[in-house]
Amino acid sequence: MAELEKSYSPQHIEEKWYNLWLERGYFNPDASQGKPYSIVIPPPNVTGSLHMGHALNATLQDILIRWRRMTGHRALWVPGTDHAGIATQNVVERELAREGLDRHRLGREAFIARVWKWKAEYGGRIIHQLKKLGASCDWSRERFTLDEGLSRAVREVFVRLYEDGLIYRDNRLINWCPRCHTALSDLEVEHEELDGLLTFMRYPLEKGQGHIVVATTRPETMLGDTAVAVNPEDGRYRDLIGKTVLLPLTGRSIPIVADSAVDPSFGTGAVKVTPAHDFNDEAIAKRQDPPLPAVSVIDDRGMMTLEAGAVCEGMDRYECRKKVVRELKAAGLIEKEEKHRHSVGHCYRCKTVIEPLSTPQWYVSVKPLAEKAMAAVRDGRIKIVPPSWENTYFSWMENIRDWCISRQIWWGHRIPVWYCQKMENAECTMKKGIIVSRTAPEACPYCGNGELLQDADVLDTWFSSALWPFSTLGWPDETEELRTFYPTSVLVTGFDILFFWVARMIMMGLKFMGDVPFRDVYIHALVRDAKGQKMSKSKGNVVDPLIMIDKYGADAFRFSLAAFAAQGRDVRFSEDRVEGYRFFVNKLWNAARFVMMNAETAGAGNDAPPATGGLAERWIMSRLTLTAEEMNASLEDYRFNDAASSIYQFIWHEFCDWYIEMSKEALYGEGADKRETITCLLSVLDASLGLLHPFMPFVTEEIWQGIRAYRRDAATQSIVMAQFPAPAARDYEAEEEMSYVIEAVTGVRNIRGEMNISPGREVAASIRTFTGDASRTLKDNLPLIRRLARLGEVIIGTDTGRPKGS
């Protein structure tokens, strides 16, 4: 046995073992038998670096995977990264900007090549960081959402959905980010409450005297107004319906129309209608007969167009807003401005204010898919944990709107659609020249023309993510892996991507695999800072997991995260607790030193399980069993914090505080029970390491390797492949008797808080006789405990009629 340091230092140990695990291929389940258990990792963005959310997410998955692996499962954890369309493109564009370049000057192909180069250089960072955390992913199966296999899956899905009439192209108002220069889905818009101004503007009647006053938060859009709407029930305006007003600054004549969606109590009860730049207004416009025209005054860069009139053309939308207000004021047409708090949509990637624009986009018709996805949760084929999230899931799915999947960026899966440039016959015209194909077509299948143009857009990143559980396993081929590992066992994720990702995976899994993508969805909390604030770079409250790992070791850090992970509640990260768990690692380390030193001097081997030990032995073995039971039950229910608490309590407050203390009597003597005691120490330590390993892979491996010399079963090379201690039979008598010993000594009956109603009065009475009231410290009573432990054994033996010493 190597001389062990008095304190545990993780620095050199972690990398050593991780490399060994990789070398020996422990994370690859191909050679193992047993029931399949699989998890696909929520693929982090290639641009990402490990943050607390990743760390929590990966730790929980690793605990599950290691635990299942140790309970005889064929455990597969598939890792990978997401190409993260907009995010990655933004990163590389910023890099270009520093070089005085932009992607348009580079051209599409060169730009994409540049992104791949960036990916090769920096994209592996987060993978490296996951390894530092100890994640036992099967890296031989690592995937990237844009690699060849997954791209094939994407095209296949697109074509099939199109053929089933579930993908269509339409020209309507969508959320547009003028900075990223692309359409966004509803989910990609973040709403934020902001202070703004409500401006009351006068629109003079075209004929006769007077005006009507409208209130708006966006005065610049008045240039695109095509009507004023009032509620048909509103007596104030009833006579004006059907009349026209002259739109200031433009001189256009626009009608006053009725629409019941107008709220008479808001503003003036009259609303300006800008169908080209507002979702509500577009709806009002469509309800009119004939529909109102749309006048687009803002372009895709957020600049005012020619339509806006000479005064504003080419101006930024906010500059224009000021100018419009200024001009209207000069004309005496501003009645007043009021402070007004309202919610404004922002791009989730760059925080630019969204501009609703009318553009042609591709959509997935999700209603029919959503129906089935809801049914899968409703009938229990998918279990959401904690179940409170089911409501959220259902309410979103019930109101789901079609999913805009096209993006006007370059980095991503190019939409597999080509347009015939000639449309030379009726069929082709009827199909609008749209060709949807898995591979690039040579010629138009309708009219035979060879002049084709591929759609310039790429797909929403989440489109490929939605296929992740089966695309990573080889779909559309019918692979052995799919047969073995699909559906996956559980999806572990944060609630922030429940809609973005989880719901869509369920829809796609059901559609293309005919089965759910996972049995369970475990939704963990978000990691916040100590004040409960979401961690973000801009707030400067980010805690870097890598710094935590360096400072306290991956084991202590992982254990903290697991202990924080109480269900259904946000995690407020507290560094103090990480430090506390580092002390725990050290405690374990020293307990192991104690056991090994004694095993060494006694020259003991782990000959036989100490089933017939004294009271202390029977007690600790039974408590170990209880701990194993608790941990299995907790992990089964994803109660990570409970599992962590069980093993912590056991190791520290039962094994170290009591059993090790009691063992000294035998160890320091030369009695017959010495060998048995060492055997028990080794055995309990060994099992404790197994229980703890999913939470603390590194220190447990280090110690486990240290006590291998004393192990009977030397075949197992690593704790990674060892058995998770199986619960044996509890020894309730021993637990009960020990509870009296403990009570007598500390005044606290049963340190785990369990109720023991019992007939063993003789023991309790004997203990009181010995104890008296003098001192109650453990230390002072050590000899007493030793005697009592033996006494307990005798008495129990007598009570149960069991032969003494058996």
Next chain:
RNA sequence: GGGCGGAUAGCUCAGCUGGGAGAGCAAUGCCCUUACAAGGCAUGGGUCACAGGUUCGAUCCCUGUUCCGCCUACCA
């Protein structure tokens, strides 16, 4: 506007299906005792947000109130 969650020791938080108020850190005191001073032993500290109700009994169940936080929504 709708929905969800939280309010427990100085701080960060556990308390699963009602009957003991708890952990870690911090504080205080005593111990460098042959696994561990990154330790041990002990101590102090909480009308479990507030007001009602159900119950033999409520931190836990019900109702209401007040503060937080989050999700969601096309109020100009």
